[in-house]
Amino acid sequence: MSDSLVLRDNWMTRLLRAVGLVTPVEESDFKAGADYASHYTASKSYPASTSMSAYAAFPWVYACADAIASDLSMLPIKAQTGSGADAETIENHPMLELMADPSSRVDAVLFRRQLLIDLVLTGDAYALLIGAPPNALLRMHPARTKIVPMPDGQPGKYEYDGQGSSQVYDWDSVMHVRSPSWEDSPASLYGQGTIRALNEDLQTDLAASKLASSSAKTGR
Numbered sequence: 001m002s003d004s005l006v007l008r009d010n011w012m013t014r015l016l017r018a019v020g021l022v023t024p025v026e027e028s029d030f031k032a033g034a035d036y037a038s039h040y041t042a043s044k045s046y047p048a049s050t051s052m053s054a055y056a057a058f059p060w061v062y063a064c065a066d067a068i069a070s071d072l073s074m075l076p077i078k079a080q081t082g083s084g085a086d087a088e089t090i091e092n093h094p095m096l097e098l099m100a101d102p103s104s105r106v107d108a109v110l111f112r113r114q115l116l117i118d119l120v121l122t123g124d125a126y127a128l129l130i131g132a133p134p135n136a137l138l139r140m141h142p143a144r145t146k147i148v149p150m151p152d153g154q155p156g157k158y159e160y161d162g163q164g165s166s167q168v169y170d171w172d173s174v175m176h177v178r179s180p181s182w183e184d185s186p187a188s189l190y191g192q193g194t195i196r197a198l199n200e201d202l203q204t205d206l207a208a209s210k211l212a213s214s215s216a217k218t219g220r
Contacts, residue, residue, distance in 0.1 A: 015095055015129070017172055032153030035186055041146035041159050042186030048142040051122040051195035054202060061121075061195070061202075069116035073109050094133065102127075102137040111139065115177065118142050123179040123191030126158070128169065137175065145174075147189045155189050 054061045077100075079093040102111040111127075118139075119125040126140035140160055148168070150156035158174045160167050178191030195202070 015098075015134070015175055030152045032149075032151065036149045036151055036153050040148070042149050042189050043146075044190045045183065045185075045187045046192075046196040046199075048122040048124070048145075048193075051193045052118075052143060054195045054198075055117065055121055058202060058205065061198075065117055065120050065194075068120055069113040072116050073112040098134060098137055103130075104136070106139070111137065114139055119177055119179065119191075119193075121193050121195050123181075123193035123196075125177045127175040128160075129173050129175060140174070147176075147186075149186045149189055153188075 055065055056062070077096060079090050079096055080087045081090055082088055099112070100108050102108060106114075115125040115127065118141075122142040124142050124145070126142065126145045127137040128140055130136035130138060140158075144161040144163075146159045146161070147155045148157040148159055155171050155176065157171055158169045158176070160169065179193065181188040181190060181192055
C-alpha cells in the first residue's frame with residue numbers, strides 16, 4: 001500500500017507545493033495526443049480580450065459580474081486540516097497570509113475581485129507567485145497569458161506577452177484558477193467563461209443597440 005496521496009493539480013496544490021507543504025511525485029507516462037506539442041503555446045479558441053471587453057460594453061454584464069465579484073470577495077477564506085468529521089480549522093497558514101496581503105500595492109479585496117472578474121468572464125484567472133517561498137501574488141491578465149502544454153495534456157509552462165517581449169514561467173510559479181472545459185484539444189487547458197456562452201445574445205443586443213442609435217440620429 002502506497003503512503004503517497006494523489007492530489008488533483010489545481011491552484012491550491014501548486015500554492016502548497018510552492019511553500020513546501022506538498023512534495024511532487026513522478027506521474028505515469030501518458031500521451032495526450034500529437035496536438036499537445038510541448039514547444040508551442042495552446043490557443044484559446046474564444047479570445048480572452050473579447051470576453052473581458054464585454055464588461056465595458058454591456059451594462060447588465062457589468063452589473064452581474066461586479067455583483068458576483070463583490071459578494072464572493074467579501075467571504076472569509078479559511079484553511080482546514082484533515083477531512084470529514086476530523087477536519088479542523090487552522091488560523092495560521094502561508095496561503096492565508098498571501099491572500100490577506102497579496103502585494104504591497106494591491107489590497108486583498110481588490111485582488112480577489114479582479115481574479116473573480118477574470119474567472120467569470122474568461123474562465124481563467126492567473127496570478128504570479130513572487131519569491132521562494134512566495135511572498136506576493138501579482139495578477140496576470142488573461143488576454144496576455146498563454147499555456148504551453150506537456151505531452152500528457154497538462155499545463156507545462158505559462159507564457160506572458162509583455163507587448164514586445166514575452167516571459168515564460170514554470171507551471172508551479174503561476175496560480176491558475178479555471179472553470180471546466182468541453183474542448184478536445186490543447187484549448188481544453190483553458191476554462192470556458194460565461195461570455196462565450198452568451199456570444200449570440202450579446203451580438204444581437206449590440207446590433208439592436210447600434211440600430212436604435214442610428215435611428216435616433218435620423219428621427220425627429
